[in-house]
Amino acid sequence: MKVPMVDMLAGWPAIKDEVETAVKTVFNKANFILGEEVAKFEKDFAAMIGTKYAAGVANGTDALRLALLASGIKPGDEVITTPFTFIATTETISQVGAVPVFADIEPSTYNLDAKSVEKRITKKTKAIVPVHLYGHPADMDGLMALAKKYDLKVIEDCAQAFTGKYNLGGKSWKYLGNIGDCGTFSFFPAKNLGAFGDGGMITTNDDKIYGEIKALRNHGSKERYLHEMEGFNSRLDTVQAAILSVKLKHVERWTEMRTKVAQKYSAALGGICTPPEVRPNCRHSFNYYTIRFDSKVKRDAAQKYLTEQGIANQIYYPVSLHLQKAYAHLNCKKGDLPVCEAVQDTVFSLPMYPELSDEQIKIVTDAVRKAV
Numbered sequence: 001m002k003v004p005m006v007d008m009l010a011g012w013p014a015i016k017d018e019v020e021t022a023v024k025t026v027f028n029k030a031n032f033i034l035g036e037e038v039a040k041f042e043k044d045f046a047a048m049i050g051t052k053y054a055a056g057v058a059n060g061t062d063a064l065r066l067a068l069l070a071s072g073i074k075p076g077d078e079v080i081t082t083p084f085t086f087i088a089t090t091e092t093i094s095q096v097g098a099v100p101v102f103a104d105i106e107p108s109t110y111n112l113d114a115k116s117v118e119k120r121i122t123k124k125t126k127a128i129v130p131v132h133l134y135g136h137p138a139d140m141d142g143l144m145a146l147a148k149k150y151d152l153k154v155i156e157d158c159a160q161a162f163t164g165k166y167n168l169g170g171k172s173w174k175y176l177g178n179i180g181d182c183g184t185f186s187f188f189p190a191k192n193l194g195a196f197g198d199g200g201m202i203t204t205n206d207d208k209i210y211g212e213i214k215a216l217r218n219h220g221s222k223e224r225y226l227h228e229m230e231g232f233n234s235r236l237d238t239v240q241a242a243i244l245s246v247k248l249k250h251v252e253r254w255t256e257m258r259t260k261v262a263q264k265y266s267a268a269l270g271g272i273c274t275p276p277e278v279r280p281n282c283r284h285s286f287n288y289y290t291i292r293f294d295s296k297v298k299r300d301a302a303q304k305y306l307t308e309q310g311i312a313n314q315i316y317y318p319v320s321l322h323l324q325k326a327y328a329h330l331n332c333k334k335g336d337l338p339v340c341e342a343v344q345d346t347v348f349s350l351p352m353y354p355e356l357s358d359e360q361i362k363i364v365t366d367a368v369r370k371a372v
């Protein structure tokens, strides 16, 4: 039996009527650009994350770009981040004129290693961009301590981690996106909260950053045809906001379903690979379910066998950014980030979505067992 990586239609019948009504309402009002549905969705989103503000933008990549600009990142600044992420995290750093500086990752969560970050801090360093990879929080205690010590901005890339939480200082559970100066989110269809197209969001508690983002997303204008600066056309669509408002009410339940799938996977795979770690001070959003083998040979065998069986699978990410041609000018070489390089050769992501059935889980785990 074929098993897809994600099944976008599995959850559709349950929300179809409500989504269609919401879309029709927008059509009938024809308020397509920054309509009241956008403001309502932003308000609901901020209320859930617990931040003072949320600002809708065109996609998760623009969310990063605008968050960097609004946080005052300027040409020549250095921004420390992980090489084990999607390139959107770093292309936006370069595109605002700053320089991405890669630090190594932790071997168990695959997220930025605060000790490696500290070694790379220079006089030019202005910000850290942690990515909560696959949905597991980065070490926010360690990274926020560095930010405080060296006066750096922190922009959390929460694209894969909506509904993820972190127990800051062991004292207060916070949603990811409410710890750094900004949180950036993507509503790409395959994320935990997916639009019917593109969409993104920035969360912040900072009045000044929020004001800048609102201007930047709309051609640098707060009042029509008055421009304090140049900006972008990067607004969240009203139709998408209306759809996302409906889906927002279900997203916690979907994460619980993802967590159950993950627990079943891990119970079945425990002996033959390393299942994803969930630290006691963390809630994983399980956008991806990623296992690790003790050798590349085993990982590649699993990939070959599952693909032959019609079971979708993916390697996030096969080549770390510091070794990509796009970053050749940074002069990184193999061996610079040894943990990251070992991880890229041994990780393997399995199908993951809320409605994945016990039968499908068994097919996948049996195949992984057989392959290795």
Ligand SMILES: *Cc1c(COP(=O)(O)O)cnc(C)c1O
Pocket (backbone or CB within 6 Å): 059, 060, 061, 062, 085, 086, 088, 089, 131, 157, 159, 160, 185, 186, 187, 188, 198, 199, 200
């Ligand atoms: C998906 C993703 C993005 C980009 O989001 P888009 O909405 O596709 O622009 C950025 N960072 C990470 C880690 C992602 O997974």
